[in-house]
Every structure is written in C-alpha cells, then in structure tokens.
C-alpha cells in the first residue's frame with residue numbers, strides 16, 4: 001500500500017511538473033510586471049514642457065497604421081485625424097492589405113507563405129506591424145487609438161510597448177528604432193507560433209496577437225537585454241485616461257466574435273475557473289488513485305483487480321525480485 005501511495009505521488013508530481021513546465025512562460029507572465037523597464041512618469045516631460053526637444057529622438061518620425069484599404073470607417077477617422085494633427089512633421093504610412101502583402105513579398109519573402117496562409121485577416125494586421133517596425137522603425141498605432149499629445153517624448157526610447165492589466169503587453173501602440181532586436185525576435189518567431197487553437201480568439205492571440213508578443217517579451221527579457229536592447233514599458237496611466245497620457249482609446253475591436261465573450265467571461269471569473277480546474281484535476285487524480293492503486297473490495301465481491309496493482313506483488317517489485325528483497329526489509 002505504501003508503495004502505491006509513493007507511486008501515486010510520483011505520478012502526480014510528474015504530471016503536475018509537466019503541466020507547469022508547459023505553461024511556465026504563461027505563469028511567468030502573471031508575475032512579470034515590467035516595472036524594471038517602466039518608462040517612469042517622472043522622466044516624461046509634460047505635454048507642453050520646453051524640455052521635450054532636449055531629449056534624444058532615436059525613433060524615426062513615422063506613424064504606421066493598418067486597415068483593409070484606404071476607406072477608414074467614420075468612427076475611426078476621428079482618432080486617426082487626432083494623430084495626424086498632432087504630428088505634422090511625421091511621415092504617415094497606412095498599411096492596407098494590398099500594401100502589406102507587397103511589402104512582405106518585397107522585403108521578407110520567406111514570410112509570405114505564412115502571411116498568406118493566416119486564416120484570419122487580423123493575423124496579417126498583427127504581423128505586418130512587427131515587420132514595418134523592424135524595417136522602418138517608427139510608432140505603430142491601432143486605428144482605435146487616438147493621440148492625446150505629441151509622441152515626441154517616446155522617440156527617446158529605442159523600443160517601447162504598452163503594459164496591459166492584469167498581464168502582459170499589448171501590440172496596439174508601440175515604437176522602435178529600425179532593426180531593434182526585440183522586433184527581430186518577434187518577426188523571427190512568427191512562423192513557429194503559427195498554430196491553430198480550438199478557438200479563433202486564442203489562435204489570433206497566441207499566433208500573432210498580444211499573447212504572442214507577451215510570450216516573446218518574456219523570452220526576450222530572460223536574456224537580460226541592456227542599454228538600447230531594452231524594451232521600455234509604457235504603463236496604463238501614461239497610455240490613456242489622464243491629461244498627460246499619450247493616447248485616447250476608442251472601443252472598436254472589429255474582429256471580436258462569440259468565443260471572445262467566452263474568454264472575457266473566463267477572464268472575469270478566473271478565480272472560479274481556476275478553482276473548477278483544480279477540482280476537476282484532483283477528481284481525476286483521485287479516480288486514478290482509486291482505480292489503480294487502491295484495492296479495496298467489498299466483502300463477497302468478485303476478486304477483480306488489476307494485475308499490476310496486486311497487493312501481494314506489485315508490478316514494480318516483480319521487475320526486480322532482488323531489489324524487492326532489499327527494499328522490503330526497510331519498509332515499515
């Protein structure tokens with residue numbers, strides 16, 4: 001019986017270990033605050049401060065946006081115009097489906113097959129932003145993000161992304177110098193992460209979207225990048241909702257579907273979900289233990305037992321009679 005318990009615990013540890021190992025990066029994301037790379041609010045000049053122009057401008061003055069074609073829907077024209085108005089000295093690049101494909105074909109032909117093969121258009125919209133940031137540098141802004149002040153102060157960081165709560169980073173506003181190693185890693189990883197998951201939302205998030213970028217960010221930071229290789233983090237207060245924030249966020253996730261509602265529901269009830277997960281997991285483990293390692297029979301019931309769970313000689317003892325003899329003497 002004790003042997004049974006030992007084996008059961010070993011199996012449990014191995015199974016748990018495997019499960020934890022396979023989601024290690026995700027677990028790491030839960031505790032990765034990005035604080036050590038934070039763009040501190042104290043170091044950012046106020047919107048009309050005279051010190052803005054005293055800061056280095058490493059990132060080229062280019063704004064990148066993506067849409068299907070040149071006809072931007074009315075509800076996004078406001079946010080788009082706010083960015084154009086605040087940055088008259090920036091080059092503006094709108095990456096339509098056609099232009100994106102031409103760009104990938106011309107500059108990153110090795111990626112064209114993956115790019116064309118993405119089942120969801122939003123995956124191409126995700127991927128193209130990493131490529132143009134890698135190639136040209138500049139600042140990428142989602143069409144549902146408007147600008148609240150000049151982005152000039154953010155040009156001072158070789159690469160920056162935006163922190164999202166509760167975990168990870170987003171890919172809706174980010175900036176970089178050309179050929180920054182973080183975006184190199186991102187574009188280099190896209191092919192490996194091109195997997196299909198049961199839900200479209202997960203497929204998009206994990207293959208090209210914010211979850212993909214967050215995982216890359218975790219891996220990238222494991223190598224402890226220094227100086228210009230660091231990826232600085234814009235925190236929520238500097239992102240929106242305050243007079244000194246850089247952006248205004250307008251709701252409009254055009255690609256959300258029903259599975260998104262399920263995921264958001266799970267996200268809102270994550271404590272319950274975790275609890276149910278553990279309950280189900282332990283129930284299964286308990287059943288395994290009962291079936292394979294316990295050998296209780298009701299009196300008079302047929303003498304049914306699994307051969308390898310025989311109390312007289314468990315399978316692991318039969319493997320080596322010698323070690324059984326030796327071990328057995330030390331058993332209590």
Ligand SMILES: *[C@@H]1O[C@H](CO)[C@@H](O)[C@H](O)[C@H]1NC(C)=O
Nearest residue numbers: 067068069070071072073096
């Ligand atoms: C742009 O795309 C939208 C959405 O698919 C479509 O309704 C519109 O006709 C397109 N405009 C042009 C000029 O192709």
